[in-house]
Amino acid sequence: MWSTLSSIFPYAIAYTIPLLITALGGLYSERSGVTNLGLEGLMLVGYFACAITIRLLQDTMAHSVWLLTLGLVASVVAGALFSLLHAFASINLQADQVISGTAINMLAGALTVYLARLISGSGNVRIRMGIIRKNIPFLSKIPIIGPLLFTQTYWTTWVVLAIWALSWLLLYKTSFGLRLRACGEHPSAVASAGVNVHRMRYFGVVMSGALAGLGGGVILITYSGEFHGTVAGLGFLSIAALIFGQWKPLGILGATFFFGSATTIANVSQVIPSLSVVPPVIFKIFPYVATLAALVLFSKKSAAPKASGQPF
Amino acid sequence: MKKTKYRSQSGNAFLVAVSAVILGLIGGAVLMAAIGSNPFMGFYYLFRGGLMNIERIGNTLATATTLMLVGLSVAFAFKTGLFNIGASGQMLIGGLCATLVAHKVFLPRPLFLVVLVASALIGGALWGVIPGFLKARFNVHEVVATIMMNWIAYWSIYYFVPAYLKGPSLETESASIAISQSLRAPWLTKLFNGSYINYGFFIAIACVIIIRFVLDKTTLGFGLKAVGSNRWCAEYAGIKVNRNVVISMMIAGGLAGLAGLTFYTGYSRNMQIGVMPAQGFDGIAVALLGASNPLGVLFSSLFFGILQSGKGFMNAMTSVPPEIADSIIAVIIYFTATSVLFQRFWDRIARRRGSRRADQREEE
Numbered sequence: 001m002w003s004t005l006s007s008i009f010p011y012a013i014a015y016t017i018p019l020l021i022t023a024l025g026g027l028y029s030e031r032s033g034v035t036n037l038g039l040e041g042l043m044l045v046g047y048f049a050c051a052i053t054i055r056l057l058q059d060t061m062a063h064s065v066w067l068l069t070l071g072l073v074a075s076v077v078a079g080a081l082f083s084l085l086h087a088f089a090s091i092n093l094q095a096d097q098v099i100s101g102t103a104i105n106m107l108a109g110a111l112t113v114y115l116a117r118l119i120s121g122s123g124n125v126r127i128r129m130g131i132i133r134k135n136i137p138f139l140s141k142i143p144i145i146g147p148l149l150f151t152q153t154y155w156t157t158w159v160v161l162a163i164w165a166l167s168w169l170l171l172y173k174t175s176f177g178l179r180l181r182a183c184g185e186h187p188s189a190v191a192s193a194g195v196n197v198h199r200m201r202y203f204g205v206v207m208s209g210a211l212a213g214l215g216g217g218v219i220l221i222t223y224s225g226e227f228h229g230t231v232a233g234l235g236f237l238s239i240a241a242l243i244f245g246q247w248k249p250l251g252i253l254g255a256t257f258f259f260g261s262a263t264t265i266a267n268v269s270q271v272i273p274s275l276s277v278v279p280p281v282i283f284k285i286f287p288y289v290a291t292l293a294a295l296v297l298f299s300k301k302s303a304a305p306k307a308s309g310q311p312f
Numbered sequence: 313m314k315k316t317k318y319r320s321q322s323g324n325a326f327l328v329a330v331s332a333v334i335l336g337l338i339g340g341a342v343l344m345a346a347i348g349s350n351p352f353m354g355f356y357y358l359f360r361g362g363l364m365n366i367e368r369i370g371n372t373l374a375t376a377t378t379l380m381l382v383g384l385s386v387a388f389a390f391k392t393g394l395f396n397i398g399a400s401g402q403m404l405i406g407g408l409c410a411t412l413v414a415h416k417v418f419l420p421r422p423l424f425l426v427v428l429v430a431s432a433l434i435g436g437a438l439w440g441v442i443p444g445f446l447k448a449r450f451n452v453h454e455v456v457a458t459i460m461m462n463w464i465a466y467w468s469i470y471y472f473v474p475a476y477l478k479g480p481s482l483e484t485e486s487a488s489i490a491i492s493q494s495l496r497a498p499w500l501t502k503l504f505n506g507s508y509i510n511y512g513f514f515i516a517i518a519c520v521i522i523i524r525f526v527l528d529k530t531t532l533g534f535g536l537k538a539v540g541s542n543r544w545c546a547e548y549a550g551i552k553v554n555r556n557v558v559i560s561m562m563i564a565g566g567l568a569g570l571a572g573l574t575f576y577t578g579y580s581r582n583m584q585i586g587v588m589p590a591q592g593f594d595g596i597a598v599a600l601l602g603a604s605n606p607l608g609v610l611f612s613s614l615f616f617g618i619l620q621s622g623k624g625f626m627n628a629m630t631s632v633p634p635e636i637a638d639s640i641i642a643v644i645i646y647f648t649a650t651s652v653l654f655q656r657f658w659d660r661i662a663r664r665r666g667s668r669r670a671d672q673r674e675e676e
Contacts, residue, residue: 037397037455085646095649098395098455099600103646106593110638111343117633118347233466233588236459243456284467288460292446295457299450 004272008264010133010152014223016260018043018215021160022238023245023252024167025211030247031171032204033184033197035309037101038086039212040235041108042079046213048112049078050220051125051227058128068131072156072217079213080206082108087205091198094311105235113229125227127220131155156218163211168249180204184305187312197312212238240291246303259287324658325603331654332601333615336644343639344632354632361625362618368625370500370507374579376617377509378403380516381571382595383613384523385440385564387604389454391527392560393540398443398458399568400592401465402436406569407576407583408469409435414489414577415477421492428495429515429573436569437562439465444561448554454561462588470585479582486583495578512574517610519567524606536560568592590638594620597645616641 022039029036036042053074054067061067082104089100116123133152140150171177182190183200191197215238216231241259245251266283269275341351362372382399389396396402410432417427443457477486491498495510527533538546539556547553571591576583598616602608623637647653 037459089646089650093650093652095652098397099596099645099649102397102593102596103642103649106597106638106642106645109590110635110642114343114633114635114639117635123633123635232586233463236463239456240460279471281467281471284470285464288463292452292457292460295452296446296450299452 004274006147008268008272009148011223011268012257012261012264013149013157014154014260015263016257017154017157017160017222018219018234019238019241019256019260020164020253021218022212022215022235023241023256024164024249025208025215026239026242027171027208027247027249027252028167028180028204028211029208030204030242030305030308031181031184032201033187033305033307033310033312034087034090034201034205035097035101036083036086036205036208037098037239038083038104038108038235039101039208039238040231040233041101041105042083042209042212043216043219043231043235043238044108044112044229045082046075046079046216047220047224047231048116048125048216048227049213050075050217051127052116052119054127054221055119055125064129068221071127071221072214075213075217075220076210077213079216080210082213083205083209086209087202090311091201091205097309097311109230112227116227116229123229127225130221130223130225154218154222156222160214160218163214164249164253171249181305183312184308187307187310191312201312237287240287243304244287244291244294246294246298247305248303258290262286324655324662325605325608327658328648328651328654329601329603329608329612331657332644332647332651335647336640339643340636340640343636347632349630349632354626354630354636357626357629358622358637359618361622361629363622364625365505367505367507368621370504370509372614372617372621373513374508374510374574375621376613377512377516378571378575378579378591379594379598379616379620380609380613381512381519381567381574382591383598383602383609384516384519384606385567385571386595386599387602387606387609388523388527388567389560389564390599390604391540392536392556393543394444394447394454394557394560394564396440396458396561396564396568397455397596398440398461398565398592399571399595400589401458401462402439402565402568403572403575403589403592404462404465404469405439405572406432406436406566407572408472409569410573410577411477411486411489411583414493415487418493424493425495425511428577429570432569432573432577433566434569436572437566440565440568441558441562444558444565447561448557462592466588469583473583473585477583484585489577489581491581494581495574496581508579510574510578512570512578515570515574519570520606520610523567527606532559568595571595594638594641597641597648600645600648 022043026036026039050071054071057067086100086104089095090097113123116125119125131154133154136150140146179190179195180200183197187197237259241252241255245255262283265275266280269280344351344354363369385399386396410428413428413431419427439461443454443461446452446457447454473486474483479485479487495512497511500509535551535556538551539553543553594616598609598612601612619637619640623634626632627634
């Protein structure tokens with residue numbers, strides 16, 4: 001059991017990280033009062049931008065860490081720029097945010113493959129190498145948590161966790177964060193206090209685009225290695241995690257880890273005898289059923305930002 | 313997320329739709345030009361691919377069939393103020409039920425077709441009624457609930473099809489359905505020179521008529537629309553809001569289930585795993601462009617049908633990738649979402665014209 005656990009744990013973390021950073025992006029957007037169903041598309045844009053950047057530069061740049069960093073920067077920028085479409089529609093034009101988000105998903109799905117076909121006929125973009133997993137010196141020698149948390153890690157994991165911690169500080173310990181969250185609860189009160197609600201919401205949406213884009217880039221350079229035109233519902237899974245985590249940073253950390261582990265177990269259950277008694281479909285549908293159950297359980301006392309989805 | 317009115321308020325829904333289509337086509341032209349192709353040639357081959365001979369027209373109609381039913385599903389839910397983003401999942405479950413019947417049930421042809429249609433209808437309705445119930449009973453937002461239902465359907469089929477319906481060659485798709493057990497009709501195939509067109513087209517047309525009748529001429533339709541336009545008012549008038557929400561989602565799910573029937577047992581005759589049917593989302597565009605009106609849905613689904621079925625030919629004749637069709641549809645849906653822009657534009661033109669007329673009258 002222990003050897004099973006310690007061997008799948010690094011994979012569970014690898015699956016969790018893109019979900020975590022994307023759900024965190026969704027948190028910024030929803031807390032500022034804009035529902036963002038376009039996370040799936042924004043993730044895909046980041047996934048694509050990272051692949052294309054690395055593909056174009058991998059022959060000229062030898063240093064792999066800088067190359068991968070550049071790819072991640074490209075995915076952040078691309079995600080942020082693409083999310084401006086959603087911000088403009090839902091903030092300035094007061095469009096229906098659900099429809100705008102759906103349009104973002106469709107546009108991202110079509111446009112990225114359209115452009116990828118210019119590079120390769122099949123629309124798949126493969127990169128030569130991703131991040132090499134490393135054991136953290138000293139920390140990996142600690143009993144129990146060493147093998148679980150500090151062996152075979154990607155450096156992006158630590159970057160994402162740092163962003164998560166900084167976001168928690170920003171949203172809950174600064175006056176800026178208080179204003180942002182208030183925009184999602186009672187925007188007219190914030191406006192009467194002299195804060196520009198539109199600007200705060202723009203920040204929230206662009207942040208969600210940047211972080212979802214980063215999530216897509218992380219998928220590429222950690223476990224995927226190839227752009228193939230879809231992130232297979234991970235953006236929607238992040239939205240589920242956001243709801244299951246009740247729109248709180250610590251909640252989404254727990255929820256994404258929970259969902260990431262379920263995905264990992266489903267993927268490996270066929271090769272590990274002790275897990276193969278449960279059909280993998282149970283693990284795959286578990287996050288969605290759990291989210292529905294959470295929505296039913298918390299229906300009386302929803303923690304959702306009250307003004308999320310309402311134009312101001 | 314609070315409910316917003318999806319029905320376009322002013323009478324210029326048609327102008328909004330036309331503006332969105334024009335902008336979508338311009339967006340497509342820009343994309344073609346950006347990769348160095350001639351947009352006029354691109355569009356020429358795109359429309360030619362959808363319409364150039366009787367066989368291709370049949371394929372266009374077969375493609376439009378699925379879009380029409382999904383569009384009706386989304387439009388019907390819109391009328392009750394609900395956003396059914398879960399048509400993909402309802403399609404999958406409806407299609408799965410129909411595929412099961414096609415493989416396992418053997419009956420005289422007319423009776424078989426009834427059972428086939430009923431199975432898809434029930435499968436889709438079941439998948440739609442769950443979010444409807446959660447909405448009515450627990451106030452769970454239907455957008456979130458239907459998205460979750462989509463992925464539950466996706467993964468269930470991902471494991472169900474290889475286990476129980478596996479084809480002889482590939483692990484990733486179900487065995488092909490025999491023509492005699494599918495929605496295809498030999499006389500239709502012959503009439504359209506061997507195209508994919510099937511009985512689904514007549515089912516879709518019938519649904520357009522039935523839904524139009526239900527919405528405009530029945531008490532049920534009036535109640536559903538009343539809930540959609542103002543649920544508090546409807547409640548005050550004695551209409552059972554929660555019951556109507558459940559019924560609306562059930563019917564919307566049933567329609568999407570029929571869309572799955574036409575696609576999986578008529579158009580493709582097998583089910584691939586690991587594919588979330590894009591028609592579920594294209595159908596949102598169909599409903600929006602058709603202003604949630606059954607006749608509007610009919611025409612917009614034909615338009616999108618041409619785009620989707622002509623893209624392969626265009627790709628063969630030019631260097632434009634087939635994803636151009638999906639890009640155009642996505643641009644159109646974005647601009648219908650932001651229709652406020654055109655409404656302002658057309659209103660301003662109308663006002664200017666109105667004031668000019670008033671000026672003339674004063675002069676007289």
